[in-house]
Amino acid sequence: MADAFTGPEPDLAALLASRPALSMQAREGLCFESVPLNAIADQYGTPVWVYGAGSMEARYKALRAALDAENLPAHIHYAVKANDHLAILGLFHRLGAGADVVSIGEFLRARRVGVAGAEIVYSGVGKSAAEIEAALAQGIGQINVESAEELEMISGIAARMGVSAPVALRMNPDVDAGTHAKITTGLAENKFGIAAAEIPALYARAASLPGIKPRGIALHIGSQILSTTPYAEAYARAAAMVGALRAQGQSVEVLDLGGGLGIGYHDEPGLNLAAFAATVRRAVGGLGVQLLLEPGRYLVGPAGLLLASVILQKRTEKRFVVLDAAMNELMRPALYEAWHGILPVDPALFHGAQSPADVVGPICESADCFAEGRALPDLPPGTRVALLDTGAYGAVMSSAYNARPRAASVLIEHGQTRLITPRQAPQDLWADEIV
DSSP states (O other): OOTTOOSOOOOHHHHHHTOTTEEEETTTEEEETTEEHHHHHHHHOSSEEEEEHHHHHHHHHHHHHHHHHTTOOEEEEEEGGGOOOHHHHHHHHHHTOEEEESSHHHHHHHHHTTOOGGGEEEOOSOOOHHHHHHHHHTTOSEEEEOOHHHHHHHHHHHHHHTOOEEEEEEEEOOOOOSSOGGGBOOSTTSSSSEEGGGHHHHHHHHHHSTTEEEEEEEOOOBSSBOOSHHHHHHHHHHHHHHHHHHHTTOOOOEEEOOOOBOOOSSSSOOSOHHHHHHHHHHHHTTSOOEEEEOOSHHHHGGGEEEEEEEEEEEESSSEEEEESOOTTTOOHHHHHOOOOOEEESSHHHHTSOEEEEEEEOSSSSTTOEEEEEEEEEOOOTTOEEEEOSOSSSSGGGOOOGGGOOOOEEEEEETTEEEEEEOOOOGGGGGTTOOO
16 A cells, blocks of 8 residues: 555646646746746756755644644644755754654754754654763753663663653554554554553653653654544543543653654645644643644655656657666655656646656666656656655655765755755765775
8 A cells, every 4th residue: 555545646737736836837847836847957957856945834834823723732843754954954943843853863963953952852662872861961852762671771871861851651552544554653563662551550660760750641653644533543542541640640741642644645635734633632632731743744745856857768568767866866666665746847748648657767676666657748868857745755765776876955945946965976975985
C-alpha cells in the first residue's frame, strides 16, 4: 500500500489544479510560487531541489489556525527528520515552532538556528548515553522515553550530571494508523514505545528515580495518516491513561500527540485540519494538559519538488523516460512504493498527447524507478519535469550512491530564489577519505 491511497491516478490537469503553489504559464511554463522552473534549471542545473518558503508558512499558519479555532493549548514542534535543512529549520523557528528531533545531529541543527533547548523534544528508540548527556547539558525540554531500560539509563546520566531530566513515557497504543507498513509506529508489533499495560508502574518508577522529572505521556502512531479515525482511537486511549495515572496520584502535565498528518500525493486533499483539531479537542481537550504536536511531512512535503531533466527516451516493448535524477536523490518510490506526481515543465508538452511510460533514473538498480506506466507526453532529451511533493523525506534521505554528487537546493522566498545548498562536486565525494 503506497502512501495509503488506492484511488485512480490523476491526470496532469488534476495534479496541477490541486496544487495552488503551481501554475502553468503559456510562455514561462510550469511555475512554483510564481517563479518559472525553467529559469531555476537554467541557473542552477538539474537535478535540483526547489522549496517554497511561502508554502511552508501558509501550511504552518493553517495548522495553527485550526488548533486555535478549537481553543487547544497546543504547541507545534516541527519534526526535523522530514527535512533538516538549516534554512527550513530557521523558517519554522521564526514562525514560532519548536523542534522534534531523533538524533543529536538533529538536536544540534535545531540549536544552530536558534531553537532553545527547552523548545526541543527528543524522540527515538535508540538514544545513546552520549546523546542523552549532550541533550541534558543544553537544557532539553523533553525526552520521550521508549523503554524501561532507557528510563534507567537516563536516570543514571542525569543523577551523575546533577540535573533533572524532563521525560514523557511513550505509550504504544496498539492502534493501526492505516498507512504503509514501513511507516506505522503505533502497533504492538512495532519497535516503538511502551505497552500501555506497563505505563502505570513505569510512571511510578520514574517519579521515584533520581534525576527524573516525569512530565506526561507521548505517543505517535505513524506517518502519512489521512483519516481522523486512528487519531480518535489513539487519543482516547491516551486520555484514559492520563486519568488512570492521576487516579494513582501522579502528576501529568504534558500530552505529546505525535504527528503523522497526511498530505495529498495524488489529487486528494490530505488530512482535514479542522476535523483533526476537532478530534483532538473531543478526545483530550478537557484534560488540562499542555499538548504537543509534531508535524513534519504536512508542513514541508507539498512545499518542495525535485526538478530534473530528461536524458533520453528508451523504447523497447515499453517506453522508458530516463532522468538525470535517480533513487539516490528521491528514495521514497524505491523504499515505500511511494507515488509522486510528475509534471512536464514545458507548456506545449503539458497539453500534448500522452502514452504510458516508466520514469526511471540512471542508477544500476531496477528499483531506480519513479513511476511505472505513467500517462505522460513525449519527453525529448533536455526537456524538464517536476517530481511533486518531495519537500519531506526527499533530500534528507538522499545519498551519493553510484558516486553521484548530491543535488543543489534552492529556496523561493517572496518571488526570489537563492541557493541554500550548492551542488556537490565530484571531487567532494572523496575529499574526506584517507588512503
